[in-house]
Amino acid sequence: MSARTASVGPVTGDSEQVIETRGLTKxxxxxxxxxxxxxEVGGGVTGLVGANGAGKSTLIKILLGLLEPTSGSARVLGHDIATEGEEIRRFVGYMPEHDCLPPDVSASEFVVHMARMSGLGASAARERSADVLRHVGLEEERYRPMGGYSTGMKxxxxxxxxxxxDPRLVFLDEPTNGLDPAARADMLRLVRRIGSDFGIAVLVTSHLLGELEQVSDHVVVLDAGHLLRSSATGDFLERTGSLLVEVVGGTTERDRFGEALAAAGLTCRPRGTAIAVEPAPDGLSVHDLVRDTAADLGLGLMRLQPDRRHLEDVFLDDAPAAAAGGSRG
Ligand SMILES: Nc1ncnc2c1ncn2[C@@H]1O[C@H](COP(=O)(O)OP(=O)(O)O)[C@@H](O)[C@H]1O
Ligand SMILES: [Mg+2]
Incomplete structure (x- = not known):
């Protein structure tokens, strides 16, 4: 998976259109x-966000040519979904939302089989499978029947x-579904690596905005089948002008620090383990006050950074009716 530059067919640069839909309706x-x-979706990692039933899986199936749209058109890697499905499936990978694994077969057998199905010869299929299973972190367990796997392993x-x-684009439909927080973080790291280390364009869905914010270059938000927003992740995360500060210790230290900052004339409120400090009135330096206050109290300052809005905040501002994660399907 490392030799991406030698991939078959025209190489898709980051600037090139990877997915383009026009009036797509189902x-x-x-x-x-x-x-x-x-x-319109370019290279890198694109997060497709929306509550359950928003239409994420439907969109992916249409782009793969597995479902026909009611009207409208789409191109994937420059190929028309209506007439060039075979090309699309050759260059595109798909991780479906629901379990599709035969329980009595090992991951190694299964992945080799899928590689053969896509046209690789026997030894190339074995080699690629071993490689790819290593990359996803399934090494020891790959010879065991998948029926005994944990959700994370599946x-x-x-x-x-x-x-x-060796696709140029991969659709990942809810890859973190059913995972505990640690396995979720592992999977998100893996998604990020597929985009950055292997140079494969990724369209990844989730109903959780927070996790896509961590891995996506671009975010597309669907609400009940309508496009709500499509922008670079950075554009969602505008700076608020506040400063986020954190001291060593627990909530006791945080609150002691917050009270002292308030006494020094700053407006602040707790934010998780940190404190968000509003811009200071004229003539006061927030940085200086924060540093001096921490020193006066003998508290270690471990974080001092510009506060940013998070996707959840943006989503709530944009679409009060479509609060993150709600089930509607
Ligand atoms: N095969 C189907 N038949 C009828 N309705 C469907 C079918 N598949 C999906 N739907 C409906 O279409 C809408 C979008 O579903 P889906 O694409 O699965 O959304 P998401 O993946 O965002 O949860 C939902 O209202 C769902 O109930
Ligand atoms: Mg879905």
Missing amino acids: HYGQVHALTDLDI QRAKLAQGLVH
């Missing part, structure tokens, strides 16, 4: 799953089969 009978979507096996044919 109805399942009375259900309007997607409505008139115009989306997600890794699903991811491995989506990468084994």
Whole structure:
């Protein structure tokens, strides 16, 4: 997976359009799953965010040519989904949302099989499978039947089969679903690496905004089948002008520090383990006051950085009705 520059077909630069939809619409009978979507996605990692039922999986299936749109059109890596599905599936990997793993087969057998299906010869398939299973962190367990795997291991096996044919773009549908916080963080690191180290364009879905904010270069927000917003992650995370400060210790130290900062004339409020300090009135330096106050109290200053808005805040501002993570499907 390291020799990306030698990939088959035209190399997709970061600036090139990876996904482009025009008026894309999908109805399942009375259900309007997607409505008139115009989306443009470039290289790198793109997060596709929306509550359950927003239309994320439907969009992915249409882009893969597994579902036909009701109307509208789309291109993936420059190929038309209506007429060039075969090309698209050759260059695109897919990690489906739901469990698709045969329980009595090992990850190694399964991934080798998927590699053969995509046209690799026997020895190349074995080599690529071993590589890819190592990259996703399934080494020791790869010869055991997948029925005995934890959810985290199953997600890794699903991811491995989506990468084994060396795609230029991969769709990851809810890769962190069902994972505990540690496994979730591991999976997110892996998603980031697929984009940055292996140079594969990634479209990753989640109903949790916070986790996509950590790994995505670009975020697309769907709300009940409508495009709510599409922008670079940095544009979501405008600075607020406040400063986030944190001292060594627990809530006792945090509160002692906060009270002293307030007494020194600053407006502040707790934010998790830290304190968000508003810009100071004219003539006062927040930095100086924070530093001096910590020194006076004998508290160690461990963080002092500009505060940023988070995707959750932006999403709540933009769409009060579509609060993160709510189930509607
Ligand atoms: N095969 C189907 N038949 C009928 N309705 C469907 C089908 N698949 C999805 N839907 C509906 O389409 C909407 C979008 O679903 P989906 O694309 O799965 O959303 P998401 O992946 O964001 O949770 C939901 O209202 C869902 O109930
Ligand atoms: Mg889904």
